[in-house]
Amino acid sequence: MLDWDDPFAAPAVKEETDESAANDAPNVANVTGVPIDTASAPAMSLPQANIAPVNPDDKRVINGMTDINQLAPFKYPWAWTYFLNANKNHWTPLDINMAQDVHDYRHKLTLEERHVYENVLSYLTTSDILAMRNIGLAVMEKMSAPELQIYQARQVYEEALHTWTYQHCIETIGLDQSEIYNRYRVVPEINQKIQLANNRLNSIMRSDIDLTDPDELENFVMAYAFFAAIFEGCWFYNGFSPIFALQRRGLMKGTSEQLQYIMRDEVMHASFGIRVVKQIIKEENLVLDPAKIQAMFEEAEEAEKIYASYILRDPILGYSKEDHLGQFRFIANRRAKQLGFEEPFPGVEAALPWLDEQANMKKEKNFFETKVTEYQTGGALNWD
Numbered sequence: 118m119l120d121w122d123d124p125f126a127a128p129a130v131k132e133e134t135d136e137s138a139a140n141d142a143p144n145v146a147n148v149t150g151v152p153i154d155t156a157s158a159p160a161m162s163l164p165q166a167n168i169a170p171v172n173p174d175d176k177r178v179i180n181g182m183t184d185i186n187q188l189a190p191f192k193y194p195w196a197w198t199y200f201l202n203a204n205k206n207h208w209t210p211l212d213i214n215m216a217q218d219v220h221d222y223r224h225k226l227t228l229e230e231r232h233v234y235e236n237v238l239s240y241l242t243t244s245d246i247l248a249m250r251n252i253g254l255a256v257m258e259k260m261s262a263p264e265l266q267i268y269q270a271r272q273v274y275e276e277a278l279h280t281w282t283y284q285h286c287i288e289t290i291g292l293d294q295s296e297i298y299n300r301y302r303v304v305p306e307i308n309q310k311i312q313l314a315n316n317r318l319n320s321i322m323r324s325d326i327d328l329t330d331p332d333e334l335e336n337f338v339m340a341y342a343f344f345a346a347i348f349e350g351c352w353f354y355n356g357f358s359p360i361f362a363l364q365r366r367g368l369m370k371g372t373s374e375q376l377q378y379i380m381r382d383e384v385m386h387a388s389f390g391i392r393v394v395k396q397i398i399k400e401e402n403l404v405l406d407p408a409k410i411q412a413m414f415e416e417a418e419e420a421e422k423i424y425a426s427y428i429l430r431d432p433i434l435g436y437s438k439e440d441h442l443g444q445f446r447f448i449a450n451r452r453a454k455q456l457g458f459e460e461p462f463p464g465v466e467a468a469l470p471w472l473d474e475q476a477n478m479k480k481e482k483n484f485f486e487t488k489v490t491e492y493q494t495g496g497a498l499n500w501d
């Protein structure tokens with residue numbers, strides 16, 4: 118049995134002795150575990166008692182002055198709802214059977230399909246590290262309303278869970294880990310996408326950014342918009358689709374199921390981030406330049422084109438680089454509209470009309486009862 122006092126210790130049978138029985142007596146200890154002599158401890162100076170509760174109207178997404186430690190009343194109840202919904206999508210990669218994937222990879226995938234599978238995983242696993250660092254290290258600390266940070270804290274955990282999921286897939290399939298994890302550094306077509314994100318992230322990875330400065334504010338909001346609308350909202354969404362194309366042919370179904378769970382999270386991350394960005398724009402009276410938004414989507418499209426030309430240099434059955442890029446443009450239009458801007462690629466049709474349906478699990482396994490049940494929160498989650 119796990120010893121919660123020392124989780125790495127070997128289980129030991131505790132012998133009941135006079136000494137241990139004596140130690141069962143209640144004891145007062147401080148956080149370091151050192152007993153406190155309550156008789157001689159000095160009287161505590163208590164905090165001031167008559168401090169008015171936070172007025173939710175005073176809260177702001179950034180640059181707020183209200184007590185960050187008082188959760189409610191909420192000014193942004195939707196953020197709390199995101200947190201509650203996020204907790205309905207819980208799984209671990211160990212819950213999904215990968216045995217058939219091992220067989221498929223070794224005996225059924227073509228060389229071109231293996232190339233796609235490996236490089237998609239290589240890109241995704243690096244991306245999720247960036248996503249985690251962005252929200253946890255650069256964004257969260259800039260928020261001044263705790264209900265926003267609560268969801269973002271959950272998001273940090275989910276990005277770590279996604280990284281575990283890719284690691285589980287890579288390890289289970291038996292890929293060379295040092296080679297797969299290093300690939301984003303040696304394949305320029307993958308690296309250039311990571312560098313675009315890294316540049317945005319590095320520009321806001323400072324705790325001394327003054328968000329009352331208009332230039333700093335614009336840069337922060339553009340970086341957050343990039344991560345929510347493009348990095349998570351397009352590149353992750355679209356990033357899974359080559360594997361879903363295999364799943365449609367009955368291949369790599371375990372990996373695909375893992376990605377379906379991740380996709381649920383990512384769609385919520387994108388949606389939440391876009392909502393936060395729009396709220397900042399409103400509260401700070403910020404006017405983003407539509408030309409800069411257009412340029413951001415076009416730069417992402419160019420990066421996606423280069424990426425697709427590598428991972429799909431040879432098309433696989435039912436999926437080509439043209440499909441991949443067409444779907445990117447279609448999803449990019451959706452995200453730009455959600456941000457409140459014109460479509461960057463007007464008139465584009467869905468290149469993969471099956472993708473929304475494929476990505477949306479109608480059922481979920483109830484892992485605790487080992488039976489398939491209806492996914493109860495499907496109606497609460499907007500897959501746009």
Ligand SMILES: [Fe+2]
Nearest residue numbers: 245248276279
């Ligand atoms: Fe993620």
Ligand SMILES: [Fe+2]
Nearest residue numbers: 248349383386
């Ligand atoms: Fe994410």
